[in-house]
Amino acid sequence: MSDDFPIERIHQLASAIDRFRTPGDPLRERLLAETPHMHGEIMAHSLDLALEGWDEPGIASLWSEESVALDGAITPELVAVVLGGVLPPSHIQAIAYAYLLGAEVIVKHASQDPLFPALFAEALGDGITVVSRLGLGGVLARADAVIAIGDDDGVRAIQAEVAVGMPFLGFGHRVAVELVGDPGAARSTDLAAEIAKDISAFDQLGCLSPREILVVGTPNDALALAMNLDALLTHLPDRASLGPAIEGALRHEREMAKVAGHTLFGRDDLHSGGWIVDGGAWTGTPGGRHVVIRTVEGLAAALEALQPIAGSVSAVGVAGFEPSDHLRAQLARLGASRVVPAGRLQCPPPTWPHDGKRPLVSLCRFCGAE
């Protein structure tokens, strides 16, 4: 298997992805114009960030990294990809893993987003079919590997429908955080700009979007960061409503922050913002471009603050210090599969061990010969 370097498939995949990076390409322009979930301007800059490493060399690196482990692998012939959420990069990643292995790919689009999978299938050409929910039952029965993206319950429900031994890649709820290890860095406008990129990409809808910023420093350091962030976020285009349930939860949490006497920042119309909390454990926010900025006494306290989301951390953006190997390992134990400079949370390369897994190998079977 490792000798079968899939040059053509890598080329096809990179070309298809490139169409969503290239301004003026009809597929990209259609996505920007028609997606109901976010302003076209937000989608454009988010795609540029998220797909920057997804060129031919980048995708080839993914294959190369896994090629040794793929030696002798029995690759799947049919992969069912069950999509959730509305983020093109996560959909691209899931489809790319199956496509690179040479499998026939049947994609069930997310109920909220039939548009992007259809556009991506059009860009990719043969070998990928997009279906709605109705046809899925038969597909799961025929598939020899399954990829599912969604909320935890949804992913569990899909896994329950397939054999226990079936190669299965599930991507459920995750959340990212920022860790600012130096009070001076927290006051920097440059850092605020980087963190604003992380928050605003895809309107904070993804698992790589930070919901908390942990700052080693004082409430005044946090306030400086909040003011700098607010100055940037407030100029973003209006975001789409997340629906009354999530918007209601956001309003309630913002009002409760006020009750608790926390310092609020951002716009009262819930366009963007957050609140500053001194110490305590992670609470996060319901999203909607809102973050908690939490001051902590040091990195050990930061790790302690993350305990409520142990196992669910997707990635950590760091600033103001160089994380030690020991700290990286501790963050990995909390679930983090990427530790990157602040501002880079939304740029996962193809080689990202997505949620700590080697995606290509995870979709294959292995058979011993004795």
Next chain:
Amino acid sequence: MTTLIDDAVTEDALDRHAAALFASQRDRSPLYARYAGGDTIVTGWRTVPALPVAAFREPTLGPSADQAVAEFRTSGTTSAGARPGLHRFDAEGLARYRQGALWHFARTVLAGLTRATFVSLIPDARSSPDSSLSRMVTWVVEAYGSGRDVFDPTGESLERRDGPIVLLGTAFTLANVFETHPGLRLHPETRVMETGGFKGRRRELSRAALWSLYAAAGIAPENVIGEYGMTELSSQWYDAVAGLGGHDPEARVYAPPPWARSRVVAPSTLSDVAMGDTGLIWLYDALNVGSVQAVLTEDLGVRRPTARPGLDGFTFVGRASGATLRGCSLRFDGASHGAHA
């Protein structure tokens, strides 16, 4: 104050009451004063700053423990470490709570009856002293009962009832009772007061499915009355008058008593949504004198007109996601197994 507990209460009287009460509630509670801000001017019930219900987890709200004659707590929570909500009443506040609850119950659930025989699946106040719902149904049974009333969380006694009754329960306990007693047949004039939801404590039934169970037991849909109440308030919203309720459970509209009001507000602006739109339920309760008279709930509703011109009500949709689960049904999940019997 007592003049408020009357059908004739005017909008102007309510506004004047709201303005006066706001000043005293802000003076009494540093928490509320901080939340409302020092420059807030209240001109009527609509402009009263509504405290989020979760603020009732702060023990500094309401009368002190020394002054309190009753303390009610919200049901359990799925949020680890979060305190339950606490609502304390002094003697005067509790008296108003009782007076208002009886007045509104008489005009909705009893509607024409002066006495009734009650079967309550909700434990009485002695068994569950920190439950405001238990306190309310105990008042009701004491005031309007026939002497043959029972508090029967398991519902076992229903098998032996042959006359008309008023059955009081949470949706959760009612569903359990009717599902475990499929042969149950009740008198055709039986009335049901149904409150709370399922709160994830068992397989949920739609309200229509629950009503099918009632129908199988001989209960007419026009005699099923939904109640919406909160530990944090002193008044109740009902979705029908017994005998006059609509047959479509999804179309039932919760309406306040004359001294209370409800709004459905957009989360982004806290202004009223258009009629028929969904938002957060905002409640004003003039009888809630000891704590705050306006609360912003974590519940979602659809704004609907009520039978009274100009008075808004709501249909209940559910809980804002991310909000902590809690409610009367959760508290009573053990009741159907006899925990409060």
